[in-house]
Amino acid sequence: MPALETDIATEQAAFDAEVASIEQAWKSPRQAHLKRPYSARTIAGLRNSIPQTYVSSTMADKLWGQLNEHRKHGTCELTYGATDPIQVSQMVKHQQTIYVSGSLCGTSEVSTPGRDAADYPWDTVPKVVDKIFRSQMWHDQRQRQQRFSTPESKRGELENWDYLAPIVADADMGFGGLTSTIKMTKAFVEAGVAMIHMDDLATGMKRFSMGMGRTTVPTSEYVSRLTAVRMQFDIMGPKLGSGAEPVLFIFAFWRYQVREADIYSATTMLMCRCDTATCEFITSVIDPRDHPYILGATKDVPSLTSAISAATTTPDYQWIRNTWKESAGLVTFDEAVKSNTSEEQYKVYTSKLAEKEVTPMSQRRQIAKEVLGKDVFWDWELPRSLEGQYMWAPTIQTVIERASAVAPLGDVTWARIDAPTLSSLTEFHSAMNALFPNRLFGFGYVAGYDFSKAGFSEEEIKHLHKILAKMGVVWQVQPVWVTGALSDVTEKFGKMWQEKGMGMWVREYQRTGWLKGVDGAHKLEWSGGYLADGFAEAVSGRDMAL
Numbered sequence: 001m002p003a004l005e006t007d008i009a010t011e012q013a014a015f016d017a018e019v020a021s022i023e024q025a026w027k028s029p030r031q032a033h034l035k036r037p038y039s040a041r042t043i044a045g046l047r048n049s050i051p052q053t054y055v056s057s058t059m060a061d062k063l064w065g066q067l068n069e070h071r072k073h074g075t076c077e078l079t080y081g082a083t084d085p086i087q088v089s090q091m092v093k094h095q096q097t098i099y100v101s102g103s104l105c106g107t108s109e110v111s112t113p114g115r116d117a118a119d120y121p122w123d124t125v126p127k128v129v130d131k132i133f134r135s136q137m138w139h140d141q142r143q144r145q146q147r148f149s150t151p152e153s154k155r156g157e158l159e160n161w162d163y164l165a166p167i168v169a170d171a172d173m174g175f176g177g178l179t180s181t182i183k184m185t186k187a188f189v190e191a192g193v194a195m196i197h198m199d200d201l202a203t204g205m206k207r208f209s210m211g212m213g214r215t216t217v218p219t220s221e222y223v224s225r226l227t228a229v230r231m232q233f234d235i236m237g238p239k240l241g242s243g244a245e246p247v248l249f250i251f252a253f254w255r256y257q258v259r260e261a262d263i264y265s266a267t268t269m270l271m272c273r274c275d276t277a278t279c280e281f282i283t284s285v286i287d288p289r290d291h292p293y294i295l296g297a298t299k300d301v302p303s304l305t306s307a308i309s310a311a312t313t314t315p316d317y318q319w320i321r322n323t324w325k326e327s328a329g330l331v332t333f334d335e336a337v338k339s340n341t342s343e344e345q346y347k348v349y350t351s352k353l354a355e356k357e358v359t360p361m362s363q364r365r366q367i368a369k370e371v372l373g374k375d376v377f378w379d380w381e382l383p384r385s386l387e388g389q390y391m392w393a394p395t396i397q398t399v400i401e402r403a404s405a406v407a408p409l410g411d412v413t414w415a416r417i418d419a420p421t422l423s424s425l426t427e428f429h430s431a432m433n434a435l436f437p438n439r440l441f442g443f444g445y446v447a448g449y450d451f452s453k454a455g456f457s458e459e460e461i462k463h464l465h466k467i468l469a470k471m472g473v474v475w476q477v478q479p480v481w482v483t484g485a486l487s488d489v490t491e492k493f494g495k496m497w498q499e500k501g502m503g504m505w506v507r508e509y510q511r512t513g514w515l516k517g518v519d520g521a522h523k524l525e526w527s528g529g530y531l532a533d534g535f536a537e538a539v540s541g542r543d544m545a546l
């Protein structure tokens with residue numbers, strides 16, 4: 001292949017024009033809430049020379065429209081986790097969006113299932129999104145073919161589901177590093193996802209088991225992760241002047257009433273998920289923004305690791321750790337200062353902290369010494385775990401600070417709070433709404449959580465999704481309930497079939513109509529029988545009866 005003819009001046013002029021078009025796209029109403037640490041010139045330099053557009057952008061536009069409509073009316077989308085196309089073909093009848101849960105993928109879409117430790121290959125969830133989006137497109141195609149092969153006078157009698165429900169997918173923690181996060185993001189966009197969520201958990205330390213505890217990463221690492229996602233979206237964003245816009249714009253406007261400025265700049269959406277409220281550890285103290293929430297020992301005891309090593313029987317980490325924590329007098333540094341100072345002295349200490357947005361631990365120690373006249377004994381090394389993690393004091397304030405740090409990179413915010421109280425939900429969303437008016441929020445429910453024990457009244461439980469919707473929580477999900485549903489239906493059918501055979505089949509299924517009207521392989525429409533006929537007619541030259 002001969003080398004490209006390169007007229008440098010022409011090449012540079014085209015590049016500069018592309019930079020200008022990206023800058024224009026970033027000024028659109030759709031992107032007004034986003035702030036990038038990199039320039040449009042950087043993005044232009046990272047793009048291919050062949051302009052590309054992705055259906056992911058179209059689905060993201062649709063989702064953006066749906067969620068902002070809910071925001072405007074104080075309502076919400078209620079969806080649930082899925083990995084199966086048959087399930088998705090039914091979800092579209094009552095849900096607006098589909099959620100591809102990492103936990104479900106880790107249970108049913110991998111060679112070795114397991115509890116949701118986000119330990120599966122990074123391309124697992126993108127591949128499930130691809131499978132589901134293709135099935136949605138197929139159902140859309142077969143339904144459309146049936147409609148347009150039915151005379152207009154009879155078309156009103158046909159089903160007309162919107163199979164193209166935008167997919168929201170679980171990107172977990174980005175799977176370990178800059179390039180894996182970028183590659184996974186690219187795979188999600190290519191698969192047709194509308195939005196992904198990414199959290200601030202440490203790779204390999206999601207651990208739902210009580211024994212080892214969940215671990216978060218420093219705020220700085222969380223910001224880098226989400227910046228990598230936003231950068232990859234920008235690299236793949238529709239390219240102005242590629243000639244594809246008019247088609248995209250006309251389709252998006254006709255189908256989703258999306259305005260021109262949005263479709264030009266529309267790209268996949270990012271939901272910034274923050275898990276610190278459920279974490280016991282943090283991997284590093286490198287970021288001073290995290291220092292107020294690190295736990296240290298106020299008693300000069302042997303370290304936790306030496307207590308574990310000294311255990312004579314097989315160590316039960318949780319018991320040893322809990323016993324050690326009681327002996328070590330674990331508190332944050334500010335709490336240690338408070339318990340060593342008078343009310344007046346503590347006021348001086350906090351007023352000095354208030355002079356700066358972030359005060360690193362070394363300066364906190366210095367200020368405390370000046371106020372107290374002596375060092376405060378407080379050691380964050382003693383509680384470190386066998387894997388070197390520092391102990392963490394989860395608070396809603398931490399979640400507010402982290403969610404605020406990354407909000408300019410994302411379109412939606414999700415505070416993952418395993419054991420919410422109404423006050424914690426109100427505290428978080430009120431603070432964020434004050435900082436980011438009209439912010440879109442997501443929320444996920446933990447299947448076994450006892451809301452009554454948490455102090456919610458029956459009325460509050462019954463209307464919780466509406467209470468949250470009024471706070472701007474426009475997308476709410478039951479991530480893993482379908483595992484129970486599928487187990488229940490499958491076990492019941494298997495028992496009946498085994499015990500009653502064909503008598504049951506005919507009586508329970510066919511004659512009583514359990515399958516009548518239900519989508520399934522027995523239905524020509526749903527199974528695509530008519531679509532195959534449509535192909536055959538086209539091939540044989542017989543036009544559809546339009």
Ligand SMILES: C[C@](O)(C(=O)O)[C@H](CC(=O)O)C(=O)O
Pocket residue numbers: 081101102103104116170416444446447479480
């Ligand atoms: C929402 C979630 O990310 C998921 O994978 O579905 C999980 C759900 C779960 O494992 O309970 C999570 O919240 O981490």
